[in-house]
């Protein structure tokens with residue numbers, strides 16, 4: 001076993017994901033944390049450490065927002081830290097929560113992911129402009145979307161993948177989200193709807209992208225001895241992994257996310273997983289753009305390079321398919337409050353492995369699940385493998 | 389909890405805030421060499437790692453792979469090829485651009501990597517991945533030792 005203690009997830013919670021929620025980031029953090037504590041059957045006083053995952057300060061518009069959010073995340077007079085790896089934060093926060101407990105230092109850890117993006121006016125896209133290199137990129141007027149567009153185009157070019165094939169991901173995830181009570185953008189749309197939506201930066205169109213969202217999600221982690229006292233159905237964190245690649249776009253092979261592969265290998269090795277597509281029953285793969293679900297399935301070795309689109313077209317990744325991907329509805333359907341979205345994916349895997357996902361429950365009796373997020377300057381991967 | 393789908397945040401009870409701060413960024417040791425060469429002589433330099441052979445463009449003073457100090461500068465010429473590109477229709481705050489702009493990742497021969505820049509003197513319908521391009525510099529008097537000393541890359 002890696003770590004001194006085996007670590008379980010014993011409770012999860014999340015707010016609705018919406019644009020322009022009235023709640024402040026603190027209030028959102030509180031709602032999600034309280035729900036997770038209630039499911040775990042714990043009081044705040046039972047929580048021995050807190051990890052907050054929240055992405056660039058510019059989104060909430062509060063400099064040092066880790067400190068700002070602390071009380072909403074239940075951190076009063078507790079060991080508290082904020083972790084931050086851009087879009088990878090929401091899953092990495094769970095990795096960080098794992099080591100708090102696995103080290104033997106704390107019996108419990110509350111992990112909270114939060115983002116309130118709609119405060120940035122007139123559009124949060126502007127908050128992204130200062131994340132880029134100030135010497136080589138920003139003087140060109142770089143935007144988040146055209147950087148993704150460069151990567152998507154390279155991925156399509158190398159494998160000969162079409163826009164139609166990629167649009168199927170958006171169709172699937174928005175439909176899955178119809179069954180999620182917290183979802184922002186559940187909808188029945190068609191491939192044509194995606195292809196006819198506004199072109200933002202070719203090949204990226206409006207319906208290829210997740211929305212601007214506010215929200216929070218939380219998990220309660222506990223050591224094995226504590227977990228077994230509280231629940232008959234702990235979900236174990238059996239693998240964690242994270243990795244960063246070069247921050248220079250032009251020093252990376254954009255068609256393949258090597259950093260996701262490295263993070264996945266780290267988690268698979270720890271969990272003893274040798275054949276990921278066979279051994280993973282359900283996965284929440286980071287999908288801020290539709291092509292990213294395919295790109296990440298390949299990085300996670302759930303599909304061979306260039307084959308994820310084929311699996312999608314064959315229905316393998318549908319909720320009732322052999323390898324359900326994003327049964328929650330993902331970022332494209334549930335919404336994308338950055339760090340909260342990654343943590344939401346961990347919540348979904350927890351609920352799926354406990355058989356508590358309601359209308360979203362995948363078929364069979366899933367025993368092994370994976371959540372993954374990706375971020376920083378599009379070169380960071382974070383992975384969690386859970387087992388029931 | 390509230391679930392209204394309000395599009396315009398100004399319709400909510402709110403306090404309008406402001407977080408702007410201004411900065412003067414140094415180019416760094418590698419950046420100053422790179423942009424000074426570009427400004428003075430229209431040359432593009434990469435930096436080579438003696439230990440692992442990786443050639444960095446944009447140049448750096450250290451190898452991120454083996455942490456060797458980089459001291460060897462290589463003139464990589466002004467030509468490369470379009471490795472991938474996008475046609476941008478929206479601006480940094482998601483508002484519509486008057487004219488679409490083509491941005492590309494230009495891969496240079498003789499270096500690992502390349503530069504992100506605009507493409508010019510070409511219609512977006514005619515751009516292709518793999519297309520050879522070269523840098524078009526601003527006139528000497530207008531150069532300011534920054535990435536926009538290159539106006540754009542054009543097909544060759």
Ligand SMILES: [Zn+2]
Nearest residue numbers: 437440451454
């Ligand atoms: Zn080296």
